[in-house]
Amino acid sequence: SAVISQKPSRDICQRGTSLTIQCQVDSQVTMMFWYRQQPGQSLTLIATANQGSEATYESGFVIDKFPISRPNLTFSTLTVSNMSPEDSSIYLCSAQGRSNTDTQYFGPGTRLTVL
């Protein structure tokens, strides 16, 4: 299994600012993902964080708004740029091995409130 930590655990930010969320995995993993979970809703995949190359974004999410880095196999960052109150949400990273039958483990999430 993989243990995943995220920083910060929560933050309150002003409109127009940016926040970078860090995700650290305790072992080398192949796949890392970023999700958003709005209050009372399900999880929506933002992007797949690719090691050493640009992230792969899902429909409705763009790099300018959610730049992602993944410099190595155990670490990734998600930046929420030029925030608005609509960005208030929980942001979760997850990690998985190479096969799609490998378990996907989730970090504890970052609870973001934008005023």
Added chain:
Amino acid sequence: GQQVMQIPQYQHVQEGEDFTTYCNSSTTLSNIQWYKQRPGGHPVFLIQLVKSGEVKKQKRLTFQFGEAKKNSSLHITATQTTDVGTYFCAGILTGGGNKLTFGTGTQLKVEL
């Protein structure tokens, strides 16, 4: 739009009653995973089903994967207050690589 739907959206039961949540996909799934999210927590992996018609049990929990690999169910026997939370199914759409598509979730509340 949402391709994986769950019903019911909410369920209140008395402790000791059974509970079932149903998961339906508009497309065939390579596999399906089930997660539990406690209030204020993050999704925790419960189980994965890969084979058509597969049934797996974990103590009071029974998971099924449909023959057509487009639906699944989670049944809890004799619920306890510790079962409170939201249960999500999440499937890998056929040809979807490693991407999980989460269901809409079923929130379970258990009353004494």
